[in-house]
Amino acid sequence: MSKDIRIKKGLDIKLVGEAEQVTTELPLGSVFAIKPDDFHGVIPKILAKEGTEVKAGQALFYSKSDERILFPSPVSGKVTEIVRGARRKVLAIKITADAQQEYKDFGKKDVDAMSGEEVKNHLFTSGCWPFVKQRPYDVIANPNQAPKAIFVSAYASAPLAADYDYALKGKEAELQAALTALTKLTTGKVHVSVAANSTLSPFKELKGVELHKVSGPHPSGNVSTQIAQISPINKGEVVWVVTPQDLVVIGELLLTGKVNITRTVALAGSKFNKPQYVTAKAGAQIADVVKGNLDADNTRMISGNVLSGLEVAQDGFLGYYDNLITAIPEGDDYEFFGWNKPVFNKISASRALTFSWLNPKKKYDLNTNTNGEHRAFVVTGSYEEVFPLDIYPMQLLKACMYKDLDEMEGLGAYEIAPEDFALTEFICVSKQPHQKIIREGLDLMREELG
Amino acid sequence: MGLKQNLHNLKEKYKGTKMAPAFNAIHTFLYLPNETTHGGTHIKAADDLKRTMNIVIMALVPCLIFGMFNAGYQHNAAINGFTEGMSFFSGDFWNMNNFLIGLTKILPLVIVSYGVGLLIEFIFAVIKGHEVEEGYLVTGMLVPLIVPVDLPLWMLAVAVAFGVVIGKEVFGGTGMNILNPALTIRAFLFFAYPTWMSGDKVWVHGAVEAAGTADAISGETILGSLAQSQPLSYSVSDMFFGFIPGSVGETSTLLILLGALFLIFTKIGSWRIMVSAVIGALVMGFIFNQVVALGWIGETSKFHGLMKLEFWKHLLIGGFAFGAVYMATDPVTASQTNKGKWIYGFLIGFISIMIRVFNPAYPEGVMLAILLMNVFAPTIDYYVVQGNVKRRLKRLKAKTA
Numbered sequence: 001m002s003k004d005i006r007i008k009k010g011l012d013i014k015l016v017g018e019a020e021q022v023t024t025e026l027p028l029g030s031v032f033a034i035k036p037d038d039f040h041g042v043i044p045k046i047l048a049k050e051g052t053e054v055k056a057g058q059a060l061f062y063s064k065s066d067e068r069i070l071f072p073s074p075v076s077g078k079v080t081e082i083v084r085g086a087r088r089k090v091l092a093i094k095i096t097a098d099a100q101q102e103y104k105d106f107g108k109k110d111v112d113a114m115s116g117e118e119v120k121n122h123l124f125t126s127g128c129w130p131f132v133k134q135r136p137y138d139v140i141a142n143p144n145q146a147p148k149a150i151f152v153s154a155y156a157s158a159p160l161a162a163d164y165d166y167a168l169k170g171k172e173a174e175l176q177a178a179l180t181a182l183t184k185l186t187t188g189k190v191h192v193s194v195a196a197n198s199t200l201s202p203f204k205e206l207k208g209v210e211l212h213k214v215s216g217p218h219p220s221g222n223v224s225t226q227i228a229q230i231s232p233i234n235k236g237e238v239v240w241v242v243t244p245q246d247l248v249v250i251g252e253l254l255l256t257g258k259v260n261i262t263r264t265v266a267l268a269g270s271k272f273n274k275p276q277y278v279t280a281k282a283g284a285q286i287a288d289v290v291k292g293n294l295d296a297d298n299t300r301m302i303s304g305n306v307l308s309g310l311e312v313a314q315d316g317f318l319g320y321y322d323n324l325i326t327a328i329p330e331g332d333d334y335e336f337f338g339w340n341k342p343v344f345n346k347i348s349a350s351r352a353l354t355f356s357w358l359n360p361k362k363k364y365d366l367n368t369n370t371n372g373e374h375r376a377f378v379v380t381g382s383y384e385e386v387f388p389l390d391i392y393p394m395q396l397l398k399a400c401m402y403k404d405l406d407e408m409e410g411l412g413a414y415e416i417a418p419e420d421f422a423l424t425e426f427i428c429v430s431k432q433p434h435q436k437i438i439r440e441g442l443d444l445m446r447e448e449l450g
Numbered sequence: 451m452g453l454k455q456n457l458h459n460l461k462e463k464y465k466g467t468k469m470a471p472a473f474n475a476i477h478t479f480l481y482l483p484n485e486t487t488h489g490g491t492h493i494k495a496a497d498d499l500k501r502t503m504n505i506v507i508m509a510l511v512p513c514l515i516f517g518m519f520n521a522g523y524q525h526n527a528a529i530n531g532f533t534e535g536m537s538f539f540s541g542d543f544w545n546m547n548n549f550l551i552g553l554t555k556i557l558p559l560v561i562v563s564y565g566v567g568l569l570i571e572f573i574f575a576v577i578k579g580h581e582v583e584e585g586y587l588v589t590g591m592l593v594p595l596i597v598p599v600d601l602p603l604w605m606l607a608v609a610v611a612f613g614v615v616i617g618k619e620v621f622g623g624t625g626m627n628i629l630n631p632a633l634t635i636r637a638f639l640f641f642a643y644p645t646w647m648s649g650d651k652v653w654v655h656g657a658v659e660a661a662g663t664a665d666a667i668s669g670e671t672i673l674g675s676l677a678q679s680q681p682l683s684y685s686v687s688d689m690f691f692g693f694i695p696g697s698v699g700e701t702s703t704l705l706i707l708l709g710a711l712f713l714i715f716t717k718i719g720s721w722r723i724m725v726s727a728v729i730g731a732l733v734m735g736f737i738f739n740q741v742v743a744l745g746w747i748g749e750t751s752k753f754h755g756l757m758k759l760e761f762w763k764h765l766l767i768g769g770f771a772f773g774a775v776y777m778a779t780d781p782v783t784a785s786q787t788n789k790g791k792w793i794y795g796f797l798i799g800f801i802s803i804m805i806r807v808f809n810p811a812y813p814e815g816v817m818l819a820i821l822l823m824n825v826f827a828p829t830i831d832y833y834v835v836q837g838n839v840k841r842r843l844k845r846l847k848a849k850t851a
Contacts, residue, residue, distance in 0.1 A: 013493070159493075234846040306492045328493065331486055334454050338482025339500035346496035350717040352505045354496045368486040372498020373478060373581055376625030379502060380786040381720055392787060395835050410839035427495045429502050430625075435490045 005193065005229045007216030009388040011423055013159040013347055015306065015328070016363045019266035021166045023277040028101065029288030032075050032281065033083075033092040034060055038320040039071065039130055040439075041139040041446065044090050052079045057104040057259030059127050060093050069140065072127030074261040074281045076102040092317070095283075103258040111177050111254050116184040123181075126253050130320075131246035132185075135227065135239050137446045138417035147240040149188035149231055152179070154203045154244045155195040155214050157221030158305040158422075162266035162323045164244050165200045167277065172202050174251025175244070181254060182242065183208050193226045203244075219388065224420045228389050233415045245323045263323045265289065269306075270365045271299045271327035280318060286325065287314045294327060300368045302326040307422035308435060331369025339372065346371065349382060349427040375430040383424040389415065393424050397434060400441025405448055408441055418442070454481065471575040475582035503584040505718045509709035510591050510776065513699035516692060518556050520702070521599045522548030524695050525655040538691045538704065552599075555655055556698055559594035562603050566610040567593075574619045585624030585631070585782070586614065592632035592776060595699025596769065596817075597639065598652040605646060609639045629824045630783045633817050640817070648814075650674055653695040671695050672767045673806065673814055679755030682763075689766040700772035703765065710775040719779045722788060723795035727774035728765060730799025735761030738807055756807045764803050773816035774799065783824040787834040794830055798823045 036044040043064035048054050054077065059070035073079075077097040085091045106126045114122070120143060123129045134141035141147070154164045168175065183190050189210050194201040196215035203211065212230065214220050223241050233239055242250075249261050261282040268275045273293050280289045286301060294301075294314075302309040303319040306326050310319060318325065340353070347364050348354035356364070383393040391412040399407040418435040425434035457477050464470050477483075478500070487494060523543050527533070533542040567590045568582075575582040593610060613635030618627040640647045650670040651657045672684060672694055684694050692702025700706075713719025738757040741747055747754055765771060778784060778798050785794035798819050805815025 015493075232845065234842070234849055236846075300486075300492060302492055308490075309492065311488070311492070326492075332484045334458065334481035334484050336454070336481055339478070339498060340504045343496045348496040350497050350502075352497055352501050352716045352718055354501075356496070366493040368492050369482070369494070370485045370487055370498075371482060371494050371496050372500060373474075373483060373485065375499045375581075375583055376623065378499055378585070378625045378782055379718075380781040380784070381722075381788060381791070382717070384788060390838065390841070392835055392838055394786060395831075410842065411835070412838075412842060422491050425491045426493065427497070429495075429497045429499050431494065431498065433490045 004196065005212055005214045005216075005220070005226060007214070007220035007225060007229075007388045009384070009386060010217035010219055011349060011386045011427070012157070012217040012360075013306075013366075013426070014361070014363045015159050015269065016365045017269040017272060017275045017327075018160055018363075019162065019268045019275045019277055021163070021277065023264060023279060026278050026280055026289065028075070028097055028281070029284050031080075031094055031096055031285050032073075032077070032283040033094045033285070033317040034071060034073070034283050034320065035092045035317065036061070036071075036090050039063075039140055041137075041443070042069075042071075042130075044071070046082065046090065046093075048073070048079045048093070050079055050082055053077070054079060054095065055102045055104040057106065057127060060095075061090070063140070066143065068124040068143065069129050070124065070127040071130055072259050072261075074283045076100075103260065105257050106253060106259070107257045109254045109257075111180045114181065114184060119181045119184045122254075123250070126259055128250050128253055128259065131242055131250060133241045135224065135233055135241060135417065136414035137442045138419075139446070141240050142238070145238045147186045147188065147238050150182050150186050150190045150240045150242065151223050151227055151230075152190070152192045152203075152209075152242055152244060152247065153214075153221055153223040153226055154201060155193055155198070155221040157218040158307055159218070160266070160268035160324070160326055161221070161305055162264070162268075162277070165195075165198050165202070167264040167266070167323065168202045168244055168248060169200070170202070171248050171251070172205065174248045174255060175202055176206050176251070177254045178242075178247040178251035179206055179209050181250065182240075182247075186240070191226070191230055193221075195221075216388075219420060219423060222417075222420055224415060224417055225388050228415060232390075235409065235414060237414075243321065246321070261320075265318065265322075266324045267293060267327070268324060269302075269327040271295045271329060282318060282320045282322075284318045286312050286316050286318060289318060289325060290314075290327070298330045298332075299327050300330050302328070306366075307426060308419040329365070329367040331367030333369070335369075349385060370431050372429070372431055374432065377430050377432065379429050382427060382429070386423040386427055387420075389420065391415065393421065393434075396441075397421070397424075397432070397437050400437050400444075403441070403444060405445060408445060409449075413441060413445060416442075457481065458484070468576055468579075471579065471581050472572050475572065475575070499584045500587075502718055503587045505716050506588045506713065506776070507591050509712045509719075510588075510595065510699070512705045512709065513595055513702060513772070514556070514560070514591070516702045516705050517595060517698040518552030519543060519548045520552065520692060521555055521655050521698065522551030523693065524653070525551055528654050528657065535685065536688070536691070536693060543693060551655060555599050556594060558603055559597065559599075559601065559606060559698070560591070562606050563593040563610055564590040566607045567614050570611060570614045570619070574623065578623075580623070583624035585618070588780075589614075589631045589635075593635050596632065596636050596697045596772070596777075598647065599655045599698055600652055600657070601639070601646055605639060605643050609635045609642070612638045625782055627782060628828075629821055630777055630780050633777055633821050633824075636817055637821060648674075653697075673756070676755045676759060676767075677752075679749075679752065682759070686763070686766065689763070694767070697769060697772075700769040703771045706771045706775050713775070713779070719775065720781070720784065720791055720795075722791040723779045723784055723798075724774055726792045726795030727778055727799040727802075730796035730801075731764055731770060731774075731803050732761055732799070733796075734800045734803035735759070735764045738803070753807055764806070768806065768814050768816065770799075770802055770806075770816045773802070773820055777816075778820050778823075783827060785827045785830045785834075787831050789837075790827070790830040790834045793834075794823055794827055797826075
């Protein structure tokens, strides 16, 4: 039985440079890197020292908290450098890829015959466990807990996000295998949400899952929004979350025995000459992926979307979970009387001489200017307009700032991820770093309450 | 090399020094800064706090200009007699003579208010090393509008200094204060210099100097005369348009209403607070009307004059409309939750009229009502937020039971 989810509160940020539905197969790049920071909260223990030859799918490191959780190399090649930062923290593990790719074979599996424990062990050994994330805390799932349900959001509502209906076309078999495997991991249900107006979704015909149709402005595609509507998380409960592009990897593993972390990546934003889709492996060097397509002059490159992605340089690397590279103009210029003149070329949730409300369909070319300086919280009531959860956003943010664990718990910190506060951060007139505040709050809770 | 580049070079030169906040305050007043996003969202909405505050100031400007004309008009009318049944655009009101009297009286108030207040803000910003916050831009505009026109400038300066330091900076500056700074300033004036803030001599320019002479003019406000159970001497249209004595900017309900609509339309002011404050005032006024109608209060009672006033007329007189639109909606000191705003606004309206009727010594309740509710706003919020917390706990209980 499916349930329709309608979201009213939120804000669609329409930007120019949406990726055209054309995919170019890129040649394999030469250097790849896995950054342990992509896996929040994981302390890496290196398995593949500098100089080791690895196959695609072979583990590079494991998590200090649970040695079963392995992190695989996306390509076969030689570990050429382990970049370390302050206090010898591992920043990146660089691999120079071989011309001929070799995959470590984990064996084909008949998913229907597998038990939950077998699925789990298979994900551990193949290094696919990190694809399973959990709420609360928005970190890689703790395999010792039993989730009450597993959620997949197949609707990306973030600005310029890759369109799942297009990017996952023809992957029905992989998705079905992966979802069947997931159903074995929980006693509850596996919930999949698709856009209400989607006709082509590869998830439409899949069996064994609860299908939900979502409509409404961003953040309706955020999985927390959907969880809150379908089955809100209570204290002590855990849900697991997997993204559709990671389901494909898991599915391929089960069907072929290979770990092939190849994504259909959207290149979007006004700074791309031709916004479109390309294929790339996780950890690919950005320069290889965007070659020949980028206007690099005064450009902000983002691995992920403009709201919660990570800034990367051209010699940086595609994030492990990301299926989107956004390029927008930097906004490091002054604007004469920018604070009081009428504004037509920027988005605003208010009407304070800002005129984006006149034309809700218009696409904007926003830059990275903060449009103002950091201030204390002053304005109230505006965050609630774009925040669809039954949570008081400002009160929760303040609870995180003064580190009151009881209050954070009471106000619903178990139900949220930093990305849920991206829109409130976007519209904040005080320019407060909401996602950072929430991340630090969640980390503190995880440390203190486990 | 233009102004932009020169200022940029200066900013880089003074970066990290003590005076940087002071310089930046002026710099960012001219130019939106060149700061880019780091860490969080890579794009930001167009609004910043300066823009928000600027909208409120724009909503206040019509009241200020009207106040200038009205100051002159009240002065001339007290000497030469009132014009009966003026239309809003009457030339008897909108003339240069009236305006110049008002300008010479009110412009100094504005300058002193901004000068003293911003100076203190700059000093605190430099000492504490944070940027100059915009909160005072609105406060500095509100203050001249809520004081009597003849207020001596040194009193205003002392009060502003007190209000900014004790009302705001000791709590940590903009966004941290408990009491509305503009009302703190007014309350200080009221309790420190009561003879200049109430009575029948202060509301019309020249009334104080003329007192006791043959040319004595009366400067009674409507509330003042009603509190003495004298009959209402102004027509409804005069009260609505604002051709009445009172604090500088508070008299014209029409312009305040337009300002309110502007604030609501731009989504800067909270319509919840404004609407619920009006409802609260109407309810209290209606209750008093009923008390009079039932004969519980005799004509001899000193409360009779104000209680008998038709309940909706309370909205037109005194500072109620101004307070409800511009002061109660201050987001820092009001309730911060939407449900809390309804309760907060309602109680402001309710208590305003209650104080107005029961306090003959000082027949204006809105200032004290707002200050009182400022203090209670966190408590209201606490219970509203606890409701959310309880709902979450109940959900858990339903699950485990």
